[in-house]
Structure formats: C-alpha cells, structure tokens
Amino acid sequence: MTQIKIGIVGYGNLGRGVEVGLKNHPDMELVGIFSRRDPKDLDTTAPAYLIDDILDFKDKIDVLVLCGGSKTDIPEQGPALAKHFNTVDAYDTHALMPKHFAVMDEAAKANKHVSVIATGWDPGLFSLNRLMQEAILPVGETYTFWGRGLSQGHSDAVRRVPGVKKAAQYTVPDALMIEDIQAGEKVEYDQKNAHVREVYAVLEADADPLVVEKTIVEMPDYFKGYRTSVSFISEEEFEADHQGMGHGGHVIRQGETSDDMISTIEFGLNLESNPEFTAAVNIVYARAAYKLAEAEQYGAKTVFDIPPIYLSPKSRDEIIKNLL
Amino acid sequence: MTQIKIGIVGYGNLGRGVEVGLKNHPDMELVGIFSRRDPKDLDTTAPAYLIDDILDFKDKIDVLVLCGGSKTDIPEQGPALAKHFNTVDAYDTHALMPKHFAVMDEAAKANKHVSVIATGWDPGLFSLNRLMQEAILPVGETYTFWGRGLSQGHSDAVRRVPGVKKAAQYTVPDALMIEDIQAGEKVEYDQKNAHVREVYAVLEADADPLVVEKTIVEMPDYFKGYRTSVSFISEEEFEADHQGMGHGGHVIRQGETSDDMISTIEFGLNLESNPEFTAAVNIVYARAAYKLAEAEQYGAKTVFDIPPIYLSPKSRDEIIKNLL
Numbered sequence: 001m002t003q004i005k006i007g008i009v010g011y012g013n014l015g016r017g018v019e020v021g022l023k024n025h026p027d028m029e030l031v032g033i034f035s036r037r038d039p040k041d042l043d044t045t046a047p048a049y050l051i052d053d054i055l056d057f058k059d060k061i062d063v064l065v066l067c068g069g070s071k072t073d074i075p076e077q078g079p080a081l082a083k084h085f086n087t088v089d090a091y092d093t094h095a096l097m098p099k100h101f102a103v104m105d106e107a108a109k110a111n112k113h114v115s116v117i118a119t120g121w122d123p124g125l126f127s128l129n130r131l132m133q134e135a136i137l138p139v140g141e142t143y144t145f146w147g148r149g150l151s152q153g154h155s156d157a158v159r160r161v162p163g164v165k166k167a168a169q170y171t172v173p174d175a176l177m178i179e180d181i182q183a184g185e186k187v188e189y190d191q192k193n194a195h196v197r198e199v200y201a202v203l204e205a206d207a208d209p210l211v212v213e214k215t216i217v218e219m220p221d222y223f224k225g226y227r228t229s230v231s232f233i234s235e236e237e238f239e240a241d242h243q244g245m246g247h248g249g250h251v252i253r254q255g256e257t258s259d260d261m262i263s264t265i266e267f268g269l270n271l272e273s274n275p276e277f278t279a280a281v282n283i284v285y286a287r288a289a290y291k292l293a294e295a296e297q298y299g300a301k302t303v304f305d306i307p308p309i310y311l312s313p314k315s316r317d318e319i320i321k322n323l324l
Numbered sequence: 325m326t327q328i329k330i331g332i333v334g335y336g337n338l339g340r341g342v343e344v345g346l347k348n349h350p351d352m353e354l355v356g357i358f359s360r361r362d363p364k365d366l367d368t369t370a371p372a373y374l375i376d377d378i379l380d381f382k383d384k385i386d387v388l389v390l391c392g393g394s395k396t397d398i399p400e401q402g403p404a405l406a407k408h409f410n411t412v413d414a415y416d417t418h419a420l421m422p423k424h425f426a427v428m429d430e431a432a433k434a435n436k437h438v439s440v441i442a443t444g445w446d447p448g449l450f451s452l453n454r455l456m457q458e459a460i461l462p463v464g465e466t467y468t469f470w471g472r473g474l475s476q477g478h479s480d481a482v483r484r485v486p487g488v489k490k491a492a493q494y495t496v497p498d499a500l501m502i503e504d505i506q507a508g509e510k511v512e513y514d515q516k517n518a519h520v521r522e523v524y525a526v527l528e529a530d531a532d533p534l535v536v537e538k539t540i541v542e543m544p545d546y547f548k549g550y551r552t553s554v555s556f557i558s559e560e561e562f563e564a565d566h567q568g569m570g571h572g573g574h575v576i577r578q579g580e581t582s583d584d585m586i587s588t589i590e591f592g593l594n595l596e597s598n599p600e601f602t603a604a605v606n607i608v609y610a611r612a613a614y615k616l617a618e619a620e621q622y623g624a625k626t627v628f629d630i631p632p633i634y635l636s637p638k639s640r641d642e643i644i645k646n647l648l
Contacts, residue, residue: 020582024462097648098641118648125456125589127648128632132449134647135608135635136601138348182594257600258344265449268590270506276581277460284459304636304643308452309628311459317422319628323458324421324442324451 003029004290006283007057007085009077010067011035011042013245014090017279018065019046025283027313031061058084062293063286065089067279075100082107082115086293088286090120090278097123105300114292115300119285120278121269122146126251128303129267133253137263140255143181143189145173149247149274157222158199161215163207166235168242170198173250181252184262197228200242202235247274284311327353328614330607331381331409333401334391335359335366337569338414341603342389343370349607351637355385382408386617387610389413391603399424406431406439410617412610414444414602421447429624438616439624443609444602445593446470450575452627453591457577461587464579467505467513469497473571473598481546482523485539487531490559492566494522497574505576508586521552524566526559571598608635 004027008015011033022030032047033039039048049057054064064081066089068074074091081087082104091100100117108115118124122144130142151171158167174194180187199216203209213230217223233241248270257263271277285303288310292301309316328351332339335357346354356371357363363372373381378388388405390413392398398415405411406428415424424441432439442448446468454466475495482491498518504511523540527533537554541547557565572594581587595601609627612634616625633640 017581024581094648097644101644123648130647131632131636131643132608135611135637136604182592184594184596257341257348257597257604261597261600263596263601263604264592264594266590266592266594268506268588268592270508270588270590272508272587273581273585276585277587280460280581280587284456287459302633302644302648304633304640304648305631307629307631308455309626312455312628313459316628319455320421320425320626323454324418324447324626324628 003027004287005029005031005060005062006286007031007054007061007064008033008067009035009051009054009064009081010073011037011044011048012067013275014279014282015065015067016044017273017276018067018282019044021276021279021283024280025287025313028283028287032057054081055084061085063088063289065279065282065286067282075103078115078117079103079107082113083111084113086113086289087115088119088282088289089115089117090124090282091118092120092123094123101300101302109299112296112298114289114298116285116289116292116306117300117302119282119303121271121281122249124278124281124303125267125269126249129251129265130253131304133251133255133265133267137253137255137257137265140253141189143187143194143252143254144249145178145194145252146249147171147173147195147247149249149271150245154197154222157219158201158216161212161219163204163212164201165204166202166238168200168238170200172196172198178250178252181254182264182266184254184264192225193227195226197223197226199228199230200233200238201230202238203232245273245275247271247277287311287313327351328611329353329355329384329386330610331355331378331385331388332357332391333359333375333378333388333405334397335361335368335372336391337599338603338606339389339391340368341597341600342391342606343368345600345603345607348604349611349637352607352611356381378405379408385409387412387613389603389606389610391606399427402439402441403427403431406437407435408437410437410613411439412443412606412613413439413441414448414606415442416444416447418447425624425626433623436620436622438613438622440609440613440616440630441624441626443606443627445605446573448602448605448627449591449593450573453575453589454577455628457575457579457589457591461577461579461581461589464577465513467511467518467576467578468573469502469518469576470573471495471497471519471571473573473595474566474569478521478546481543482525482540485536485543487528487536488525489528490526490562492524492562494524496520496522502574502576505578506588506590508578508588516549517551519550521547521550523552523554524557524562525554526562527556569597569599571595611635611637
C-alpha cells in the first residue's frame with residue numbers, strides 16, 4: 001500500500017495529538033514534525049526538523065497538518081505553506097472564516113494544491129452537523145451546548161483576579177435543558193442559561209475568599225449573568241484533579257416536519273482528550289485533502305465541501321456493502 | 325428564484341410526507357403526485373396523475389422522489405424511471421444495496437441523470453454517521469440502537485399469533501447501556517441485550533392470555549432471547565394510544581484516540597413521525613440530486629458521495645460566514 005505522507009507543523013498539544021493519532025491509520029505515514037524550536041529539544045522519537053527547512057520536503061510530503069494557533073500562526077503560515085503543500089488546519093476564529101477561506105483558496109488554487117480549513121470539532125464537525133440539521137428541518141431551532149470542558153479563556157480570566165494562585169473554569173451544559181429539547185419540548189435557551197460555570201481556584205495565602213468569589217462571579221462578560229459556582233481547593237487537589245483535557249458538547253436541532261409534528265436531530269461528543277480528538281478529525285481531513293488533490297479539485301475546502309467517502313480509507317464497494 | 329421541480333411517485337405515508345415536507349422549502353415546488361391509483365381517489369389538493377402518464381412530465385420535473393416500497397416498487401420503478409428523470413429513493417434493503425447501486429448507476433449514467441439511493445435515516449443518515457465515526461476513531465466500536473419505535477415486522481408477527489386481534493410492537497433501546505457507552509465504559513452489546521421489546525395486544529374474546537403471551541415471547545428469531553413484555557389492552561386503548569408513527573435511534577462510536585484515552589461520537593434521532601422525517605431527508609437529497617445534475621455529475625450516488633453543502637439552499641459564502 002502506498003501510504004499518504006504527512007507532515008506536522010507545530011508541536012504543541014494538537015501536534016502531539018496528530019503524531020499519536022496517525023498510529024491508528026495504517027494508510028498514513030508521519031514523515032516529519034516541523035517546529036520553530038531546535039529539533040533536539042522536542043520530546044519525540046519521530047523525525048523532527050526546523051520549520052525553516054520545510055521546503056526541502058516539498059516532494060516528500062502529501063499533506064501538511066498545520067497545528068499552530070489561530071491567532072498568529074495559521075494566518076501567517078497557512079497561505080505561505082499552501083503555495084507549496086496541500087494543507088489541513090483547525091483554524092477556529094469564527095468571525096474571520098471568510099477571510100481565511102479567501103486567502104487559503106487563492107494560495108492553494110494558484111499552485112494546484114488543496115487546503116482544507118477549520119476541521120476540528122467546533123468549527124468542524126459541529127458546523128457540518130449544523131448545516132445538515134438545518135437543511136433537513138428548516139422550520140426549527142438549533143441549540144449548541146459546550147462541555148463539560150475546561151475553558152482556557154475563562155480560566156485565564158480567573159487567574160487574573162488578585163488573590164488567585166491557580167484556577168480552572170469548566171463550562172457545563174444544563175443537562176435538563178438538553179433532555180427537554182430531546183423530548184421535543186419548548187425551551188428558553190440562551191448561552192447564559194444553558195451553561196453553568198464551575199470555577200476551581202487555589203488562593204494565595206493572604207487572600208480573602210469572600211472578596212475573591214465576589215470578584216469572580218461579578219466579572220462582566222465572563223461570569224456576570226451566568227450561574228457560577230466557585231470552589232477553593234488546595235494546590236495538591238488542583239494538581240491531582242484539574243489537569244485533564246476533556247471536553248465535548250452537543251448540537252441539537254428541534255424542528256417540525258409538519259404542524260406540531262416534532263423531530264430532533266442530535267450530534268454529541270464526549271472527549272477525554274480535546275486536542276487528541278481535534279487531531280483525529282484533522283487526520284481524516286488530511287486523507288480527504290490527499291484524495292481531492294489526486295482528483296485535481298484544487299483550492300480551499302471546508303467540511304461542507306467534502307464528500308464523506310473521502311474521509312475513509314475503505315473502497316466504495318466495501319462501504320456500500322457494509323455501511324449503507 | 326427558480327424553483328426545483330419535484331415529482332412524487334407513490335402516495336403512501338412516505339409520499340404524503342414528501343408532499344407536506346416540501347412546504348418547508350421555498351426553493352422547491354411540487355409539480356405532481358404519480359400513483360397507480362386513479363388520481364381522483366387520492367386525498368390531496370396537489371396535482372395528481374396516473375403513473376402511466378409520467379413520461380409526459382420528462383421536461384417538467386427536475387427530480388422524482390420514489391416513495392414506493394423497497395421490496396418490489398423501487399427495484400422495478402427505479403431503473404425504469406432513472407432513464408428519464410433524476411431520482412431520489414429511500415431504498416432500505418441493506419443486503420441488496422450493491423445490486424441496487426449498480427442497476428441505478430447504469431440506468432442513470434447511460435441517460436445523463438443522477439440517482440441518489442438509500443437516503444432515509446437507516447440506511448441514510450445513520451450510514452453516513454457510521455462512516456464518519458469509524459473514520460475518525462478507527463480503533464473502537466460502533467453501536468446502533470433503534471427506537472423507541474414501532475416495528476412493523478414484529479407487529480405483523482404478533483398479529484399472526486392465534487387469539488391476537490390487534491397488536492403493536494415497540495423496540496426500545498436500553499437507556500442505561502447507552503449512558504455507559506457515552507461515559508466511555510465497556511459494555512457487552514448485542515442487538516438482543518441492547519433492546520427491549522414491548523408488545524401491546526388486543527385479544528380475541530375466546531383467547532387464553534397465558535397461552536398467547538407464551539407463544540409471543542418464545543417465537544424464534546422475533547422474540548426468543550429478547551427481553552419482551554406483553555401487555556393486553558382494550559381495543560379502545562389500542563386505537564387511542566398505539567396509532568403513532570414515532571421512531572428514532574442512536575449511532576454511537578466509542579474509540580481510543582491513544583492508549584486508554586476514550587472519545588465518543590454520537591448521532592441521535594427522536595422522531596414523532598418516522599415517514600415525515602424520512603421524507604424530510606429525501607427532500608434535501610433531491611436538492612442535492614438537482615445540483616449534481618447541474619454539475620454534470622451523473623450516475624448513482626449515495627449519502628457518502630455527496631458534499632454536504634449540496635443539501636442546503638444557502639450559498640457557500642453565507643454558510644462559511646454563519647455556520648463554520
């Protein structure tokens with residue numbers, strides 16, 4: 001079997017997720033990890049190289065998985081690398097998607113490459129399910145619930161409160177509201193009442209817990225108006241119980257097929273490792289990028305554009321026989 | 325707006341579901357219902373015609389939705405109509421899919437048409453989710469649960485038991501097993517222990533309930549080995565409470581992204597009207613058939629082959645901006 005040759009750009013949690021995830025896919029092979037750091041400093045047994053040397057691999061890699069951040073890495077590296085390679089990214093800045101699509105499309109098309117953008121789970125699988133649910137049940141409402149999972153932004157916000165030494169903030173969906181939607185009942189949904197915010201914080205020695213708690217729960221934008229619980233815990237407990245990377249969520253559509261005849265469609269994820277799962281999605285879209293390039297379907301592509309069969313290593317005959 | 329012109333072939337529950345469902349889609353228009361029955365006998369205000377006259381509509385219809393049965397109607401009508409029209413069907417005989425694909429592909433390709441096959445929810449949306457789940461989490465297990473919903477075949481089997489006047493059989497998934505899978509726990513799944521069978525029957529006046537119950541629960545293939553409950557009810561209660569067409573189910577994949585790091589992906593449906601929801605899926609794949617034909621992508625297509633964007637009436641710019 002000819003294996004699809006993969007390169008990883010960036011070696012944080014997501015890059016490590018792609019590295020470990022590729023072991024589940026015998027039709028794919030990791031050619032190298034590319035980082036700004038000295039390859040000797042990366043904790044990996046895979047071949048590692050300086051990002052500056054990546055053009056030496058132009059003919060040795062079928063698809064690059066871009067694992068840098070959405071704020072500065074992807075906007076810079078994406079268009080530059082799409083000139084020389086097929087790429088997949090998990091770009092997740094919702095507001096700037098049209099721009100990201102446009103620059104990747106231009107770079108990829110001009111150089112006969114494929115760039116699959118925004119392939120994690122939100123954006124990514126959640127987006128795909130929102131599209132399909134809304135198309136099938138056009139008269140209805142889509143509800144998104146995130147969690148239970150650690151919110152990096154909210155944890156950072158708590159850590160900036162004077163008196164807080166360490167903190168983790170979990171976004172927790174309202175399970176009863178989810179049940180009501182599934183059961184076809186009407187709900188009053190907004191992001192604030194659909195989610196609970198759980199804060200676990202370690203205090204500095206001289207901090208006043210009442211003052212800290214008040215500062216957290218009244219913080220505008222982040223916590224005000226939300227149901228927030230604050231638990232102060234020991235540093236030992238924090239280190240033992242709050243290092244996980246679990247996450248998940250639900251996208252649910254409740255709609256009418258005819259007057260008062262309700263259907264619900266639901267897509268849900270429960271993930272012990274958010275970065276490893278995001279990587280798992282990137283990997284199957286890397287396979288799709290390879291097949292799209294083989295079919296000369298150049299340019300930027302989204303999860304909406306890709307025939308699902310391209311995600312699978314199996315033949316169409318096998319899929320029709322066993323999965324349809 | 326140019327509307328997509330739709331014809332419905334067959335006017336049972338599914339055909340009526342397409343008729344009512346099209347009202348939710350302003351970009352589509354119902355041109356006519358085609359039936360073997362005299363059009364005057366159909367309980368509809370839509371234009372209705374004899375199936376024998378359908379070739380008069382060759383240039384007036386963009387896509388035919390084939391709403392006949394999978395046993396004899398679709399195998400006969402499908403290839404014959406695919407020569408003259410783009411088609412969509414909800415063919416559901418899993419074992420004969422490769423053959424159905426082949427005959428529809430041949431008829432459609434030779435005449436430059438598109439035939440989208442097997443587009444309900446199982447096969448259909450469940451198949452699509454099985455493919456995607458398995459691709460993303462190749463090391464793992466897929467679990468399908470059906471229900472709560474009426475099983476036509478099992479209801480028929482109960483009605484054949486001497487002493488039974490009327491009967492309904494519901495397939496009910498084991499909710500606790502679903503929760504265990506969602507929670508990442510190992511389960512012992514087979515179709516028999518994952519589902520409970522609930523029978524509601526009306527007895528003939530002279531029937532012995534003990535004998536009837538024993539005959540039902542020991543019926544090979546249908547009930548033996550299953551957890552089956554039998555409730556004898558009055559004819560009034562049967563008419564009042566057991567005429568619904570609800571159904572649903574779940575496809576869940578539990579897999580490892582790395583050693584012992586579990587993710588679950590879940591797709592679930594809860595449907596007050598099984599035929600109307602099946603019709604709702606047929607309708608969006610009819611839109612896809614129209615777009616595929618416009619793009620000259622002729623031949624038979626499955627849910628695996630179709631870019632999800634083709635299911636939506638929205639433009640790509642709008643979708644990227646609002647759904648990605």
